[in-house]
Amino acid sequence: MTKLIVPVVLAGGQGTRLxxxxxxxxxxxxxxxxxxxxxxxxxxxxVGDRSVYDKPIIVTNAEYRFLVAEQALEIGCELGGVLLEPVARNTAVAIAAAAAYAMTNFGADAILHVLPSDHDVLVDEGYAVSAQRAAEAARAGKLVTFGIVPTTPETGYGYIKTGQGVGEGVNAVDRFVEKPNRETAEDMLSSGGFLWNSGMFMLGAGKFLEECEAFSPDTYTAANEAVLQAKVDLDFVRLDEAAFAQAPNISVDYAIFEKTADAVVVPVSFHWSDLGSWDAVWKVGSKDAADNVTSGAVTLNNVSNSLVMTEHAHVAIDGLDDIAVIASDDAIYIGKLSEAQKVGAMVKVLRGNADTAALTEIHKTAYRPWGGYSSVVIGERFQVKRLFVKPGKKLSLQKHHHRSEHWVVVRGTAEVTLDGKVMMLSENQSIYLPLGCTHRLANPGKIELELIEVQTGSYLGEDDIIRIEDEFGRA
Incomplete structure (x- = not known):
């Protein structure tokens, strides 16, 4: 039992529109x-104020478990639980599973503050007041959603029509409105009484599950069984796949909030954006005198109303207006900033082509719990990678059936285990790892270890790894 609010952070989405x-x-x-x-x-x-909030529960994709753990550790945030979704099933079952898990740990009266992990929110006095009002309504048996007072006729957001007041700063929900066209959005903005649907909620764990059982019994059964049959894996809770997969792929709005008689909305006016497109990123960014937002190595001349972001290559643009240029390690997107909502359609085109599908799935730089690697050159029967290992971290003890490797230390100190023998390598030293050998790389130092890895062999895929020991539970 806890008197504190229990945060539930939803962190399983893929965000292809960015x-x-x-x-x-x-x-x-x-x-x-x-x-x-x-x-x-x-x-x-x-949700870091421990006088108000308990430790957060995270619901995420199993593939993101180490990203969640590492990023929480970086900011010193202790987590109350990390629930791993075995398959993607939208927000209804994700929240229901978190509620069932919270009931087990805190009781049916636990108040949950459900938050998407990919929104931009400014915490000010108004934010704190709205959270307090929402918590009071949730303790009174209401399912609370937060509605943002609109400032522009946005077509990328859903809307909530407010009903009569049911308390200070709390209104009944009259109805939910799908993402409108421009004309409808302008009409709603001028008529008043409509709010942007933020996707943030405050609700009692027990109350939510009661409504879930009443209005979406398949969701309720799947969530409860997935938690009941869950397995603990290191610091994670693996929800049972067979049970979880039975849940309908449906949002919590459709499954519960549009049907329950106890839905209420707290209108709020603090800064909020779901950052669902590149023009949304531009809107919240720091603009220059010509209303440009830039990040990375960028040079602009006679450019206005644009967003330009680059991770490595220097991007120079001349004489353009209303453009988005996003340059990652291995791909560049260029389009009209005012039509940035169309990026999702471009991703579908790329995903439908076997030659470009990988560009929507993986980065040139892949991140692992120990650090990561970047692909430098790929050729027939050889590959060159840059490896980086965080201080104190080590890779799995492993071997390969189809390739040999050569490691050259560029920065830091490497501890290398080769067929049971341990040796230390410093900058500019190298070692050869023959095909079939048992080996491990570790960083015993206090700075990041950087190596160049040259692979040669008949097959160079990442699945040619036989893990013998692994501190991350992957062996």
């Missing part, structure tokens, strides 16, 4: 789009 930086392997919630921390880390920091 391609090419956001991809399936590293989606937008784990990227630093608006500041030095990622959106996920900023969400954790919003």
């Amino acid at each position: 391609w090419p930086m956001s991809r399936a392997a590293r989606p937008k919630q784990f990227l630093p789009l608006t500041g030095p921390t990622s959106l996920f880390q900023a969400t954790l920091q919003r």
Whole structure:
């Protein structure tokens, strides 16, 4: 039992509308789009006051478990549980599983503050007041959603029509409105009484599950059984796949909030954006005198109303207006900033072509719990990678059936285990790892270890790894 609010952070989405930086392997919630921390880390920091909030429960894709753990560790946030979704099934069952898990740990009266992990929110006095009002309504048996007072006729958001007041700063929900066209959005904005649907909620764990059982019994059964049959894996809770997969692929709005008689909305006016497109990133960014937002190595001449972001290559643009240029390691997107909602359609085109599908899934740089690697050159029977290993981390003890490797230390100190023998390598030293040998790489130092790895062999795929020991439970 806890008197504190229990945060539930939803961190399983793939965010394809922010391609090419956001991809399936590293989606937008784990990227630093608006500041030095990622959106996920900023969400954790919003619920960091331990006089108000308990430790957060995270619901995420199994593929993101180490990203979640590492990013929470980076900002010193202790987690109350990490629930791993075995398959994607939208928000209804994700929240129901979190509610069932919270009931087990805190009781039916636990108040949950459900938050997407990929939104940009400014925490001010109004935010704190709205959270307090929502918590009071939830303790009174209401299912609370937060509605943002609209400032523009946005077509990328759903809307909530407010009903009569049911308390200070709390209204009944009259109805939910799908994402409108421009004319409808303008009409709603001028008529008043409509709010942007933020996707943030405050609800009692027991109350929510009662409504879930009444209005979406398949969701209720799947969530409860998935938690009941869950397996603990290191610091994670693996929800049972067979049970979870039975849940309908449906949002919590459709499944519960549009049907329950106890839905209420708290209208709020603090800064909020779902950062669902590149023009949304531009709107919250710091603009120059010509209304340009830039990040990375960028040179502009006679450019206005544009967003230009680059991870490595220097981008120079001359004489353009209303453009979005997003340059990642291995792909560049160029389009009209005012039509940035169309990026999702471009991703579908890329995904439908076998030659480009991988560009929507993985980055040139892949991140692992120990660090990561970047592909430098790929040829027939050889590949060159840059490996980086965090201080104190080590890779699995492993071997390969189809390739040999050569490691050259560029920076830091490497501890190498080769067929049971341990040796230390410093900068400019190298070692050869023959095909079939048992080997491990570790960083015993206090700075990041950087190596160049040259692979040669008949097959160079990442699945040619036989893990013998692994501190991350992958062996």
